[in-house]
Amino acid sequence: MAGSTLASPTGSIGSRAANRVSPGAEAWRRFRRHRLALAGALILVVIVLAVVLGPLLWAVPINEIDFSAKLQGMSWSHPLGTDDLGQDLLARMLYGGRISLAVGFAAMLIAIVVGTLVGAIAGISRGSIDAALMWLTDLFLSLPQLPLLLLIIYLFRDTLKALVGPEVGVFILVVAVIGCFRWMPVARLVRAQFLSLREKEFVEAARALGATTTRQVVRHILPNSLGPVIVAGTIDVAAAIIAESTLSFLGLGFPPDVPTWGRLLYDAKDYLDIAPHWALFPGSAIFFAVLSINFIGDGLRDALDPRKVM
Amino acid sequence: MGRYFLRRLLIAIPSLLGISLVLFAVLALAPGDPFEELATNPNVPAEVRANLRAQFGLDDPVAIRYVRWFTAMTKGDWGFSFVSRVDVDQLILQRLPTTLLVIGSSQLLALLIALPIGVYAATRPYSLFDQIANTFAFIGFSLPTFFTGILFILIFSITLDWLPFIYRADISATGWHWYWEHFKQALMPVAVLGLFQGASWTRYVRSAVLDVIRLDYVTTARSKGLGEITVVVKHVVRNALIPVVTLVALQMPAIFGGAIVTEQIFRVPGIGSLLISSILANDTPVIMAVTFVFSCLVILFNLLADVLYGWLDPRISYR
Numbered sequence: 202m203a204g205s206t207l208a209s210p211t212g213s214i215g216s217r218a219a220n221r222v223s224p225g226a227e228a229w230r231r232f233r234r235h236r237l238a239l240a241g242a243l244i245l246v247v248i249v250l251a252v253v254l255g256p257l258l259w260a261v262p263i264n265e266i267d268f269s270a271k272l273q274g275m276s277w278s279h280p281l282g283t284d285d286l287g288q289d290l291l292a293r294m295l296y297g298g299r300i301s302l303a304v305g306f307a308a309m310l311i312a313i314v315v316g317t318l319v320g321a322i323a324g325i326s327r328g329s330i331d332a333a334l335m336w337l338t339d340l341f342l343s344l345p346q347l348p349l350l351l352l353i354i355y356l357f358r359d360t361l362k363a364l365v366g367p368e369v370g371v372f373i374l375v376v377a378v379i380g381c382f383r384w385m386p387v388a389r390l391v392r393a394q395f396l397s398l399r400e401k402e403f404v405e406a407a408r409a410l411g412a413t414t415t416r417q418v419v420r421h422i423l424p425n426s427l428g429p430v431i432v433a434g435t436i437d438v439a440a441a442i443i444a445e446s447t448l449s450f451l452g453l454g455f456p457p458d459v460p461t462w463g464r465l466l467y468d469a470k471d472y473l474d475i476a477p478h479w480a481l482f483p484g485s486a487i488f489f490a491v492l493s494i495n496f497i498g499d500g501l502r503d504a505l506d507p508r509k510v511m
Numbered sequence: 512m513g514r515y516f517l518r519r520l521l522i523a524i525p526s527l528l529g530i531s532l533v534l535f536a537v538l539a540l541a542p543g544d545p546f547e548e549l550a551t552n553p554n555v556p557a558e559v560r561a562n563l564r565a566q567f568g569l570d571d572p573v574a575i576r577y578v579r580w581f582t583a584m585t586k587g588d589w590g591f592s593f594v595s596r597v598d599v600d601q602l603i604l605q606r607l608p609t610t611l612l613v614i615g616s617s618q619l620l621a622l623l624i625a626l627p628i629g630v631y632a633a634t635r636p637y638s639l640f641d642q643i644a645n646t647f648a649f650i651g652f653s654l655p656t657f658f659t660g661i662l663f664i665l666i667f668s669i670t671l672d673w674l675p676f677i678y679r680a681d682i683s684a685t686g687w688h689w690y691w692e693h694f695k696q697a698l699m700p701v702a703v704l705g706l707f708q709g710a711s712w713t714r715y716v717r718s719a720v721l722d723v724i725r726l727d728y729v730t731t732a733r734s735k736g737l738g739e740i741t742v743v744v745k746h747v748v749r750n751a752l753i754p755v756v757t758l759v760a761l762q763m764p765a766i767f768g769g770a771i772v773t774e775q776i777f778r779v780p781g782i783g784s785l786l787i788s789s790i791l792a793n794d795t796p797v798i799m800a801v802t803f804v805f806s807c808l809v810i811l812f813n814l815l816a817d818v819l820y821g822w823l824d825p826r827i828s829y830r
Contacts, residue, residue, distance in 0.1 A: 237646075340529040342761060343813060345805035347768030348786060352802050353537055355790045443655045447772055450657045451787055463657075470661060470776070474669050481665075484658035492653035499649075 231504040238500020241493035248490055252298035261292040263460060282478045284468065293460040294483055300461045301442055302490070304376055308441035311380025313434045316387025317423075323388065324395025325418055335392070338385045346382045347447065353378050354453055367456050375454060379444045387433050394426030428505035435498035439491045446487050462487045519817040523810050530806045531584065535577050538799060584803055590796035594789065599800045603782055607804070610781030613700050614770050620705030621712055629716025630748060636721060644713060651710025656769045659703045660776035667699060674699055678779040700777045704769050708762070715758045719751040753823050760816035763809050 222230070233239055266288060276282070282290050323334040354374060361370035398404060399422060407421050446463030448454035450470075455461050457468070462483040469479035583589070589599035632641040668676035678696050723729065724747050732746045733739075771783035778784065782801050789797035 237649075336529075340526060340533070343526055343764065343806075343809050344530060344533060345764045345767050345802065345809050347764075347771050348802040348805045349534070349537070351771075351786065351790055352534075352798060355793075355798065356537065439653070446655060447657060447768070451772070451775060453787075453790060466657060466661065473661065473665055477665055477669075480661050484655075484661060488654055488658060491655070492650065495649055495653050 228501075228504045232500050235496075235500035235503055237496045238503075241496030241500070244489055244493040245497065248298065248486070248493070249302065252295055252302060255295035256292065256299075259291055259295060261289045263292045263296045264288060264458065282476070282482075284465075284476075284479055290465075290479065290482060293465060294462065294486060297460040297462050297465060297483070298486060298490075300372070300455065300459060301445060301463070301487070304372065304379070304445040304461075305438040305442040305490075305494075307376040308379040308383065308444075309434050309437040311376065312383035312437050312441075313387055313430060315381065316384035316433075317391050317430060319384065320388035320391025321395060321418060321423065324392040325399065325414065325422075331392075334388075338388050341382070342385045344382070347444075350378055350382065350444070350448065351451070351453055354448065368459055371455050371459075375445055375448060379441045382444075383437050383440060387430055387437075390429045390433055391426055394429065395422055398422045398425055431505060432498055432502045435494060435501055439494040439498070442487065442491055442494075515821050516818060519814055523814055526813075527807070527810055528581075530810070531581050531803070532577070534799070534802060534806065535580055539573055539576070584800075589800040589803075592789075592794055592797050594792045594794045594797075599796050602785065602797065603800060603804055606780055606782045606785050609779060610770060610774065610783060613697065613704070613773070613779060613781060614766065616697065617701045617704035617708065617770075618766070620701060621708035624705065624709030625712030625716050626748075629713045630720050630743060630751075632713070633717045633720035633724060634743060641717075644717075648710045648713045651706055651713075654707070656703055656707050656772045657776060659707065660699070660773060663699045663703060664776070676777060678777050696777075700773045700779055703776075704766070704773050707769060708766060711762070712755070712759065715755045716751065719754045720747055722754075723747050723751045749823060753820065756816050756819050756823065760813050763812045763816075767805050767808065 284290060284293070319334055319338065323331045323338075357374060358371065361374050364370060365373065399417075404417055404421050407417050412420070445454060445461065446466070449461050449463030450467045452467050455464055457464065465483035466480055466487075469476065469483070472479055587600050589603070591597075592599050592602055595602065628644050632638075632644045635641055664676045667674045675696050676699070678700065724743075729742060729746055732742045737746075767783075770781070771786060773779065774781045774783035775787050782804060786798065786801040786805075789801070
């Protein structure tokens with residue numbers, strides 16, 4: 202060992218010490234190598250900035266009805282045209298994008314928290330608890346998700362609407378239900394990571410030093426198992442955006458006065474022959490958001506996998 | 512093989528029980544009453560409503576209701592549609608073949624796309640073909656099915672006027688013309704579903720083949736002097752398909768979700784569009800039955816995947 206260190210030029214050791222990089226910086230360096238992921242990140246930043254700041258800059262009310270300007274194409278007064286009630290599509294898309302993205306991120310958070318919890322408990326406890334939790338995971342994986350999603354929303358929508366108002370009620374319901382149907386892959390990933398990590402030497406060392414199980418998990422195992430979770434979480438955002446749009450597209454998501462991208466498509470689909478722009482813009486918005494998030498996930502997979510040489 | 516199949520069948524029963532439990536729990540936890548509409552109807556006296564409730568067993572304890580509901584469900588006794596005034600099983604049996612036809616042919620299309628492209632891309636990793644295939648695969652599974660459907664209608668029905676965008680079960684033509692009309696109207700729904708599935712399968716096939724193709728036994732096969740095509744088709748693909756079958760089986764619920772959306776866009780008279788229309792019409796027995804049928808289909812296809820495993824890897828079925 203010592204011989205091989207001496208044989209290599211000493212400069213490399215010095216430079217390695219000088220350029221010590223944090224794991225985050227290293228991941229960023231590797232992420233930048235993936236050009237499509239970088240482009241995806243750029244597109245996503247533009248979309249997020251547009252929906253966050255857009256309504257402040259483009260201050261046209263989303264529900265201003267103007268029958269003299271209905272179903273118009275692109276123009277200076279309505280850059281993305283208007284719908285069948287003459288409402289401005291740009292304003293509606295900017296507002297709806299907020300909801301679509303918020304649903305995506307919130308559902309992802311729920312999926313990750315539930316999945317990590319289930320996976321961690323299953324991975325650290327052996328025997329019957331592990332078996333039971335994995336049976337539950339497999340059961341949830343084989344549930345027909347969209348029919349059940351529709352069933353739950355059909356059965357619970359009215360009660361929640363009466364409880365907290367139509368918008369918030371549907372938001373909570375959609376986020377909770379999508380989140381609760383997306384945690385299974387995360388749970389499996391976390392469990393697999395835990396099973397291999399808990400036998401590693403550094404965890405054994407912590408155990409030998411008298412660390413409690415909680416401390417072993419929180420300080421040592423969990424931080425090292427987060428790589429795949431981050432990747433799965435990224436993909437989950439895209440899946441949740443698609444799920445929300447699907448629900449709204451089927452007319453069973455948000456009420457008509459909340460113009461999420463899926464809802465806009467649902468309203469537009471009967472006017473395809475006279476106003477194709479109405480369907481094309483929200484559809485492309487969903488597509489670009491999902492595509493960029495998927496590319497980011499792919500880039501993160503490369504960046505966070507320590508075995509991959511880049 | 513027979514014993515293996517029997518064992519898988521026995522394993523499928525607890526998952527069917529579990530799914531039915533989840534379904535029933537959702538129904539039982541739900542607020543509201545299936546006979547709520549009757550309550551607001553002044554023509555229906557309160558006693559009639561109470562009799563109906565007793566007849567449907569709505570006042571019994573939950574456990575008894577579950578057992579009765581589950582036995583009725585497995586016997587195919589799914590109740591009576593509130594809206595169309597027909598037995599639910601009849602309604603579903605009418606529409607199930609259409610759904611299975613659309614799903615089946617779209618899976619076939621997905622396989623025909625994914626297998627050649629995925630294998631070819633994996634034999635030449637990071638080549639131009641691989642990069643193009645990869646980019647298209649990403650675009651393919653980032654395009655939600657409802658948007659692809661709308662795009663197809665816009666291009667092929669409205670702009671080009673080649674294909675009908677409404678699926679009709681009652682085509683009056685006869686003979687070859689009848690088949691041709693059916694083929695034309697099924698083309699878009701099948702393509703929408705098949706392209707979406709094909710895109711994600713291409714990535715699975717590629718990564719599975721990449722994992723296998725560098726193994727020693729492949730080198731052995733080559734050094735025996737086998738042709739490249741024989742090596743890839745007989746030695747690589749068969750082993751690479753095992754993880755692909757797992758992933759495809761895991762995707763089965765998503766495929767049925769996609770089928771619901773596609774049926775709704777193209778107005779295909781299958782059980783997916785039946786589900787949506789009965790949700791919009793508050794037709795609870797039909798909703799429950801369709802969800803139950805979807806669950807059974809998922810389990811059935813998982814069983815099929817298990818049989819495929821046994822065929823792909825004989826070691827599994829001898830265990």
